[in-house]
Amino acid sequence: MTTRSGIDLLPTSRPLQLLDKRGRRAPKTRGGGLAMPDDETLLAAYRALVVGRRFDRQATNLVKQGRLAVYPSSHGQEASEVGAVLALRPTDWLFPTYRDSVALVTRGIDPVEVLTLLRGDWHSGYDPVAHRTAPQCTPLATQAPHAVGFAHAARLKGEDTVALAFLGDGATSEGDFHEALNFAAVFRAPVVFFVQNNQYAISVPLARQTAAPSLAHKAVGYGMPGVGVDGNDVAAVIAAVAQAADRARSGGGPILIEAHTYRMEAHTNADDATRYRTDEEVAAWRDRDPVDRITAHLRGAGLLDDARADAVAAEAERVAADLRERLPEQTPPDPAELFAHVYSSPTPQLREQADLLRAELAEED
Structure with a gap:
């Protein structure tokens, strides 16, 4: 299907791929014209994947130790997060979800600041303007x-800025998702909608979320291209997002990318994934591991030897150790902060509620 201007909207029948699950170059027909990233970019992706996975494992352990309130692991789908971030310019903006902590670390944000929100603090933890990264979003698709x-405002001001919005497959069932796509398409806003399809919205499988051939097909109804990509192939993700960002930047309008990937761990520490998926299914996706895939490719190309791999692994351990050391112990929250930033001038009702809370706390003392 094409638009009147001749733009092909339909995604390919299979997700685009540059490297197969063994790290070998995929047939050109699978790449859909995507250009293989250069060696330097692939090595940077390898480093970010190794560091990101170690960070992810450390964050999961911090939850078990009671030092973190909750952590939604991205183990297994790191290539989607790392690849999308590396494809952006430093001047572009990122709008992440709660599961995109590895993307934030790849963006250069202090890992301690990344985890501030997930410790139960109402503060973002990092400066969104300094990092051109919006606060992590917990409600789906907002x-x-x-x-x-x-992105629309940046375009009106003549700024050379692309916004990338991370979304999960469950977010595509929300009204905010559809409103965003419609507005972006009508006004040709320079936005890349990047959907990480990890196969489940908590416990709800994709087949119970949509009857569409793929999530990428949802773009067609709004008049924008839809692209499906192997989300465990970091090379393909980098190439697809870079291509989409260039198109948006040049006035071509928004695009929807669906990255096919898998969440290896439970939804969060409060979830029991064994209740809705089988060990065989998990094992099949483990065989497509994104870190193993890029490692095999780089070793096969002679770009990665033991010395460099050991150096990256040592760096990842330093990141984890630094996170353990610097993540502060949880401090008791101040209940008065509930009322501090609701209105610039507190309303009578707000003052009354604050007085009631203070009275209750005083009685407990």
């Missing part, structure tokens, strides 16, 4: 209209 509004 960051999508934010990304569109930001």
Whole structure:
């Protein structure tokens, strides 16, 4: 299907791929014209994947130790996060979800600051403007209209800025998702909607979320191209997002990318994934591991030897150790902060509620 201007909207029948699950170059027909990233970029992706996975494992352990309130692991889908971030320019903006902590670390944000929100602190933890990264969003898809509004405003001001909105497959069932796509397409906002399809919205499989051939097909109804990519192939993700960002930057309008990947761990530490998926299914996806794939490719190409691999592994351990050391112990929250930033001038009702809370706390003392 094409638009009147001749733009092909339909995604390919199979997700685009540059490297197969063994790290070998995929047939050119699988790449859909995507250009293989250069060696330096692939080595940077390898480093980010190794560091990101170690960070992810450390964050999971911090939850078990009671030092972190919750952590949604991205183990297994790191290539989607790392690849998308590496494809952006430093001046572009990122609008992440709660599961995109590895993307934030790849963006250069202090890992301690990344985890601030997930410790139960109402503060973002990092400066969004300094890092051109919006606060992590817990409600599904509400960051999508934010990304569109930001990108539309940047275009009106003549700024060379692309906004990338991370979304999960469950977010595509939300009204905010559809409103964002419609506005972006109508006004040709420079936005890349990047959907990490990890096969489950908590415990709900994709087949119970949509009857569409793929999530990428949802773009067609809004008049924008849809692209499916192997989300465990970091090379393909980098190439697809870079191509989409270039198109958006040049006035071509928004695009929807569906990255086919898998969440290896439970939804969060409060979830029991064994209740809704089988060990065989998990094992099949483990065989497509994104870190193993890029490692095999780089070793086969002579770009990665033991010395460099050991150096990257040592760096990842330093990141984990630094996180353990610097992540502060949880401090008791101040209940008065509940009322501090609701209105610039507290309303009578707000003052009354604050007085009631203070009275209750005083009685407990």
